[in-house]
Amino acid sequence: MLKIRLKEVLKQSALPAAVFITGACVLVIETVATRALSPFFGNTIFTFSSVISVILVALSAGYYAGGKLADKRPSLKLFFGIIAASGAVLLAFYLLSVFALPFLSAALPLTTGPLISSSLLFLAPAFLLGLLSPFAVKLQSARFPEQGVGSVAGTMFFWSTLGSIGGSLLTGFVLIPHLGVDKIFTATGIILCLLGIIPFALMSKKDRRLPSAFVMVLVPAIFALSAAGQTWNGAVYAKDGLYEKIVIFDGEYEGRPARFFQQDRSSSGAMFLDSSDPTDLAYEYTKYYSLYKIFNPNAERALVIGGGAYSIPKALLAELPESVIEVAEIEPSLFGLAKEYFGLTDDNKLVNHVEDGRRLLAESNEKYDIIFGDAYHSLYSIPQHLTTLEFFELAKSRMTDGGTFIINVIGDTSPEAPSMTWSEIKTFRTVFPNSHFFASRNPDNTEAQNIIFIGVNGDKEVDFNSEEIAESGNKIIASLSEKRIDLSRVDFSEHVTLTDNYAPVEYLTSRVLKREIGAN
16 A cells, blocks of 8 residues: 555656756756856846846747647657657767867857857756746646646646745755855756756656667766866866856966966966065056055055955055055955965965955944055956945045045047946045046056046145156056046046946946957
8 A cells, every 4th residue: 555655746746846856956057047148248237138038938939839749749768868868968068068168168259248148058958948847737737637738837837936946046056155166057957967867767768769869878978077077177176156256367467486376367466476575566557556655645444345366455454564454355265375376475465355345345433544446357257346436436435635546447548428437437436526537558548458447535635747757656646647647638428327227237338348359
């Protein structure tokens, strides 16, 4: 009797369990797909919108086709065969993405590139998974006609949606923090293969197609596992962080041996390996931290938003040994990586916060003499909430009288509208009337470059043409008069003020990239 009941329970729960697992896999794929594309197209709204749209299109088409197919061929073997095929296709397309994405990112723009790439890579596996829910409804209704089609449909979509919720939470809270994108894709594909092939095998003991099915599953699985085990070429460290792919590798910069720090597609930091001087910074834009010497040479407390390789905090600790240097870095692994790979030493004057910079400012009661903003990794990764009027107002409210806000922005000085640079400057000047702007290369160079914003919470004026500035022993300070951007030529009425309500950052940066491509 117990054996009969167990069989009945298994009979009733097999299909709901299958749609629960496949529903979870759909959301795992959708969530991880954005991380797979981010190193190539940036962590932008275009990437998120593209992946979501492609998955929804694939599921919609799958639901429709699945209903038609189930009416024609309501077969359990076909149902589980589709599951196995979805796993095999996912593994095969993941393997394809390893080789295809570098070429796609080089050939396609920031705006449409994620849409085209996600269509090529994720449409097919998501379509196959979309076939399953209506198929399960048909099969379960045939097996238990007394339950009614409406009740069966409600049950199946309940379990499928519940699985999707579980898959989404599992991916965000467990899988991405502890596994790489490669392992997540590979494990998901193998789970789908096993979920399909084991029942298929049990129902097809004498079916000649069984060996072919195993080959179909095992070949892409073996190759995908091999690809998942590969490390980034030449890297001393390569791993998915909580927010992006983190790669640390050694090379050469300006004729000197250097170590580089990369987040997704963005080169976010570097350190010369032949120097023990923490103020001997590699990237030119990071050297502009020294502008604090003009406005707040005796600063007692500073906040750096965006730690990266911790280049600026290291330099400040060396030059201001009695000052407290706080860092707000949202990626939890970077503080430890900076110690291990970039020479950051333990210092009780350095206070590290694993927190978003804006959130830290909102929660803090501290007043800072200097705030450095270095959280714009590149044109491919600009956090919208750190570009707005409200953010600058918040930062100003946490500054001492005479305090200075130094922020690194990436853009161009092209006169064309719309412009990320001019919109950001317009927004910044609204909050900091006493402000200055410098191009790290040349203010007349209309190619994308680092642009340094200086906002003073007070009336202190600086003559950048003075002898004191020109004869400074600091090359960055001495060159300020040549690097200063002339704002008198800009009609700011053509440019928007960025607010929390309206900040089309990705669109504006895409215009910069379009001009870059056109110029080349």
